[in-house]
Amino acid sequence: MEYITEAELAKKLREQYIKEPPENVTSDEVREMSDEDLLDMDYFLHEFDDFDDDDFDEEGFYLF
Template sequence: MSKRSDEIRNKYIQNPPEGMTADDIRHMSEDDLLDMDYFLNEDDEFGEDFPGAEGFYIF
């Protein structure tokens, strides 16, 4: 496993997402772990200061 996936795994073992347990995280494949992390953080890439972050509007 890569160092990054170990960091992610430890992060989610300490604080598992809702509906999961630390044991679930321990037994996840590296690919599943990275997919879950991406899904949980996909909106965080740009932050709240990014134009359009407040929503999508049709005028």
């Protein structure tokens, strides 16, 4: 496993999101974000990626 610093991760994410910005965000906004804001945005974009979608396909499953 390769370890990278938050600054290195933010740099990689910034390059990725400038090329393909998330919905409702422009490339210019990504350029102007602080490293912390960029890492937060990435976290929230992928917050539920670890959940298996099959767990939520059952009829009667609701979030309140």
